Amino acid sequence: MCGIVGIFLKDAKLEPELGSMLASMLCVMTDRGPDSAGFAIYGAGDAEHVKFSLRAAEGFDFQGLAHSLSLTSGGTPRVTVRATHAVLEVPAAHASEVRAALARHPDVALVGAGTRMEVFKEVGLPSAVATRFDLGTMRGTHGIGHTRMATESAVTTAGAHPFSTGDDQCLVHNGSLSNHNALRRALTREGIAFATENDSEVAAGYLTWRMKQGASLGAALEAGLKDLDGFFTFVVGTESGFGVLRDPIACKPAVMAETDRYVAFGSEYRALVDLPGIAKAKVFEPEPATVYFWDRAA
Amino acid sequence: MNAFTPDVTFDLAEAPLRELNAALHAATGDSNARRWRVLNPNGRHALAAGVDAPLTIEVEGHVGYYCAGMNQHAHIIVHGNAGVGVAENMMSGFVHVRGDASQAAGATAHGGLLLIDGNASARCGISMKGVDIIVKGSVGHMSAFMGQAGSLIVFGEAGEALGDSLYEAKLFVRGAVKSLGADCVEKEMRDAHKALIAEKLAAAGISGVDIGDFKRYGSARRLYNFHIDNVDAY
Numbered sequence: 001m002c003g004i005v006g007i008f009l010k011d012a013k014l015e016p017e018l019g020s021m022l023a024s025m026l027c028v029m030t031d032r033g034p035d036s037a038g039f040a041i042y043g044a045g046d047a048e049h050v051k052f053s054l055r056a057a058e059g060f061d062f063q064g065l066a067h068s069l070s071l072t073s074g075g076t077p078r079v080t081v082r083a084t085h086a087v088l089e090v091p092a093a094h095a096s097e098v099r100a101a102l103a104r105h106p107d108v109a110l111v112g113a114g115t116r117m118e119v120f121k122e123v124g125l126p127s128a129v130a131t132r133f134d135l136g137t138m139r140g141t142h143g144i145g146h147t148r149m150a151t152e153s154a155v156t157t158a159g160a161h162p163f164s165t166g167d168d169q170c171l172v173h174n175g176s177l178s179n180h181n182a183l184r185r186a187l188t189r190e191g192i193a194f195a196t197e198n199d200s201e202v203a204a205g206y207l208t209w210r211m212k213q214g215a216s217l218g219a220a221l222e223a224g225l226k227d228l229d230g231f232f233t234f235v236v237g238t239e240s241g242f243g244v245l246r247d248p249i250a251c252k253p254a255v256m257a258e259t260d261r262y263v264a265f266g267s268e269y270r271a272l273v274d275l276p277g278i279a280k281a282k283v284f285e286p287e288p289a290t291v292y293f294w295d296r297a298a
Numbered sequence: 299m300n301a302f303t304p305d306v307t308f309d310l311a312e313a314p315l316r317e318l319n320a321a322l323h324a325a326t327g328d329s330n331a332r333r334w335r336v337l338n339p340n341g342r343h344a345l346a347a348g349v350d351a352p353l354t355i356e357v358e359g360h361v362g363y364y365c366a367g368m369n370q371h372a373h374i375i376v377h378g379n380a381g382v383g384v385a386e387n388m389m390s391g392f393v394h395v396r397g398d399a400s401q402a403a404g405a406t407a408h409g410g411l412l413l414i415d416g417n418a419s420a421r422c423g424i425s426m427k428g429v430d431i432i433v434k435g436s437v438g439h440m441s442a443f444m445g446q447a448g449s450l451i452v453f454g455e456a457g458e459a460l461g462d463s464l465y466e467a468k469l470f471v472r473g474a475v476k477s478l479g480a481d482c483v484e485k486e487m488r489d490a491h492k493a494l495i496a497e498k499l500a501a502a503g504i505s506g507v508d509i510g511d512f513k514r515y516g517s518a519r520r521l522y523n524f525h526i527d528n529v530d531a532y
Contacts, residue, residue: 269341269360285419
């Protein structure tokens with residue numbers, strides 16, 4: 001089991017409430033996944049800057065790290081520390097040097113990067129994780145979250161979702177993949193880097209690879225139906241979009257709700273009950289082997 | 299909210315589901331508490347599961363998994379969508395979902411009538427053992443998988459592998475069938491079958507449906523050890 005949730009706003013007036021909406025959805029899914037939890041939020045950002053979401057041990061000196069990067073990042077990067085995570089904002093022109101410098105810090109894990117995406121994940125009950133990172137106060141246009149009951153790899157923070165394998169791209173997964181080892185080898189040869197042995201990270205890497213080749217999120221998900229073997233319900237975020245895909249036999253549950261203000265996804269309807277206007281929302285079960293996606297640019 | 303005068307109104311925003319189910323299990327139908335209205339179901343699981351009395355229960359909203367499971371005698375109406383396994387293992391009574399039903403609606407049910415106004419997703423009527431299921435919308439893949447007895451009447455379409463490994467459940471679909479499962483074949487629609495559909499629709503209070511539009515599907519009886527001497531067992 002696992003719980004996955006996602007929300008994509010159509011009405012900008014809801015943006016200040018994105019975090020609190022996602023936190024409520026995440027906490028309801030605790031009994032589907034009490035091991036660990038994580039989420040990605042697409043908040044403020046611009047094309048001139050890149051945000052690096054970093055994770056380190058409790059009490060790590062992220063400010064010190066930022067200072068040590070000031071020469072490579074064209075000035076000391078802006079740092080926002082939230083418990084074991086920090087978001088470092090650096091000028092896009094220096095992003096690749098900063099990325100290389102971060103790789104020389106074995107005590108710091110890079111969990112995601114992008115112009116707007118921020119990723120946080122931790123072991124523990126979803127409510128504790130949401131509180132720790134202050135999810136309730138975050139704002140943004142869309143976000144995805146995951147509560148984990150581990151099956152394919154250990155209960156570690158690294159094994160928690162979302163997985164991000166490309167800029168502003170992340171994925172949460174309910175299910176298990178059976179061809180992830182072969183696919184990981186193939187994708188590694190194509191230049192996709194993996195940080196864990198987790199099957200879901202391979203799905204994220206696969207979609208990143210497809211999108212690198214020019215596929216849209218929708219086309220990448222469509223191709224995944226052919227290449228990914230196993231059980232899955234995915235919710236995927238990109239800078240401008242939000243997608244959902246279930247395997248052809250619909251092994252894992254999924255419910256969606258749409259109003260003129262938002263599109264929401266939950267493993268179960270329970271996760272959606274606190275959303276505004278839910279009583280009047282169009283509530284439906286996404287079809288198996290059918291790609292759903294919403295794009296802000298569209 | 300629909301016009302209905304309940305004897306008991308139970309608000310799940312105020313009291314826990316366990317209390318509701320305990321009260322429903324204690325109700326005999328002989329007292330004055332026969333008509334129940336349940337508010338704020340909010341997708342909770344196993345709502346009104348295991349009821350064993352001639353009660354009428356109206357649920358105002360969407361329910362989670364296994365609603366009305368194991369039902370005997372009760373009329374349970376869900377004014378919303380139902381999660382996985384609505385009316386699973388029903389023995390008798392009537393369950394009416396006004397919205398859509400998720401997977402495995404009416405799974406393994408032995409008797410009673412399950413009416414779904416919207417669509418039912420995959421595995422509707424899986425291993426059905428005597429229940430009658432009417433779906434006004436469409437059903438998903440693997441519906442009536444290993445269906446042993448009872449009827450599944452679908453106004454819309456059916457997904458892949460309808461009636462896979464079917465025993466003696468009777469399937470009637472008005473729209474397109476994406477594919478038939480192993481040992482499931484289209485069969486001739488005779489008067490007796492039209493009468494059967496008419497009887498089930500009447501029991502569900504449905505009129506004005508042209509029965510001539512339905513096609514019948516059943517077991518080719520090549521996969522299991524069907525023997526004509528045992529036909530009365532179904």
